[in-house]
Amino acid sequence: MATTPAVTPAFQMIKDFLLREIQAGTWKEGDAVPSEAALAQQFNVSRMTVNRAVRELTSEQILNRIQGSGTYVAQQKYQATLVAIKSIAEEVRARGHEHRSELHELSSIEANESLAEKFQVNAGHILFHSVIVHFENEIAIQVEDRWVNSALAQDYLTQNFISKTPNEYLMEVAPLQGVDYSIEAVMAPKSIADMLHISSKDACLVLHRKTRSQNQIATIVTMWHPGTRYQFTGSF
Amino acid sequence: MATTPAVTPAFQMIKDFLLREIQAGTWKEGDAVPSEAALAQQFNVSRMTVNRAVRELTSEQILNRIQGSGTYVAQQKYQATLVAIKSIAEEVRARGHEHRSELHELSSIEANESLAEKFQVNAGHILFHSVIVHFENEIAIQVEDRWVNSALAQDYLTQNFISKTPNEYLMEVAPLQGVDYSIEAVMAPKSIADMLHISSKDACLVLHRKTRSQNQIATIVTMWHPGTRYQFTGSF
DNA sequence: GAGTGGTCTAGACCACAAT
DNA sequence: TTGTGGTCTAGACCACTCC
Structure with a gap:
């Protein structure tokens, strides 16, 4: 092939x-x-x-x-399709608003069987995990729960995610090959609701995204957005 | 030469x-x-x-x-992107499941100011309105609330939407020019919750879509999906 | 006027499919 | 073997931009 x-x-x-x-x-x-x-x-x-x-x-x-x-x-095409690969920071700034992020977790972990399967690697393979909350004008708009294949981004852990988002960093080191995604609406779990400062009864717009690079699974991300103040838009 | x-x-x-x-x-x-x-x-x-x-x-x-x-x-190929222009009926059948729909409303109405603005027509312009609930294996998966520009689909009201969905009919009479859409997560309003047979506390995945044809706004549709049993997926 | 892209030609050799 | 597409050449004339 x-x-x-x-x-x-x-x-x-x-x-x-x-x-x-x-x-x-x-x-x-x-x-x-x-x-x-x-x-x-x-x-x-x-x-x-x-x-x-x-x-x-x-x-x-x-x-x-x-x-x-x-x-x-040509100008880099801002992902025409809905699921912007464009970083959320960029998006916020493009609206003329202020972007800030909070790092809630950053760790290295050996893949358990479930994760290994998702990443198509062997169990024990090193994965990086980060949880970041993004703010637009001091209002929480996204919790970004990200798993990263260490093979494609060795120095992920040493990044300073306040000034450069994981997205921006990863776009540099691992040129995108393809993306799979799904979108759903769910009630916010307590942990997520707390980070977004919403009630756990509120609807969340959740985007799951898996990116491929160099014929491997590069990242698996789950992004949680408060349903009341976030939406995906696009046209074609 | x-x-x-x-x-x-x-x-x-x-x-x-x-x-x-x-x-x-x-x-x-x-x-x-x-x-x-x-x-x-x-x-x-x-x-x-x-x-x-x-x-x-x-x-x-x-x-x-x-x-x-x-x-x-080549085989006619329909929208590959997320916001399937493909009809939901086709999608359900493609999964090997049974599709059924219920017509809850079908009417003709003179556009008020708000609607006229959205359609970029004069107030009083005739619009058609339909509300249809779609079922997959007898489970409600979508409420489709649709406004149609009468100028582009004169005989919309005489269609039998049980055998042919509005989507399928409109694709025939008004070749698609472009689409704008947005996706959000909201709590189901009571009327929608009832039609979907869910609780009004449940999260709904809502797709708003505006289609253009022949340089006019052809349709404005709002599709409500139970968040727990519906998601948009795609890849590129 | 020099440089650039936009288009077109009338051949050529090749790989592959159908027969 | 014949017909098809896949690729390539070494020119050519044109419209347009930039200096």
Whole structure:
């Protein structure tokens, strides 16, 4: 399944190259990437081959092209879909509000059977666990209960989650491959209700999310939101 | 050769042609469309130009290509994203369960100011209103409270919503242009709780959705789900 | 005017499917 | 073996942007 074809087409190699360099930060959002002519020379292929690579990346919204001007790295697409990979801190700040977080737990633990199964690792595999409460203008809006695969984020424990959220840190060290999620409404358990400063009879909007990176399960997160003051929105 | 002063590029004309013929039913799902060589001859263009048209339609999931075999019309595929435009009936049946619905209200009404604003129409504009409860294996899973723009679905009131859900009907008469949605968790109001056969203290997962079609607001729907037995899931 | 992307050609060789 | 798609070339002309 994961076997690479014996021969990768030239246009694909160019796409891979561009994606790699963008990921590596060689060109940042808004920067111009090399012209078709330059890439054609660099890869020793015809311009049409480069054109295909760049055109496809453009249709994938990785690049923007402006005729007569050049090709540029597109703005990172704020996850179009509902389940924002975008950090909650960013979201709050985007609304012009103040974001603050409280770290309630940060630990390392050997996976028991249940966790090991969820992460598709062996029992005993080291996992990191953090519990953080996020505030918007001093009002609690999210409890983030996160499990992290140590194989993908060795120094998770030494992070300072007050200035940089786990999301922001993990996006850096483990490029996202895919996401599974589910959303449900439940009554808040006492522990969660306390952290959110709501009654345990109140409805919570709960987002479960599992992210994959480098063909492993990277994180499993449960986010609890007070139903009365939080909602997911989106459009397409 | 004679450079075409084409306002529309040749590859785009070929895409349009194929889309039109598929829409018209010339080729149905699974049917083979003409080969690249045949299209090149028909449009008097080079094979590469046809290739681009067909390749793009393939990446748009309109067509499937099988090397050595041919190009085929793909299966119509519905919204992959979370907020399924897919009807709940279809979803339930896909799980191998029985779907049943109860019509609790079906009426025509002149928009008051609030509704008129939401629909971006004048006050007094005719709107249709339906309230339907959906059951999965005789367990209530959704209350669907729907407002419909009469301009886009004149015969909404004469539909038999037991055999065909509003969703299914509307998808036919008003091709979807876009969707806005939000999801929240709330305590069930008494009227909703009764229809779902839950306690009014229970958490409900509520999906608000506004669809656009033909540059108008087509429908505004609120879907109430018992939090304990319903969740949204997805991946990307 | 130089540089960029947008499009197109008329061939070519290959891998794969159907026969 | 024939027909199909998959890829690629080495040019070309055009529209547009930027200097």
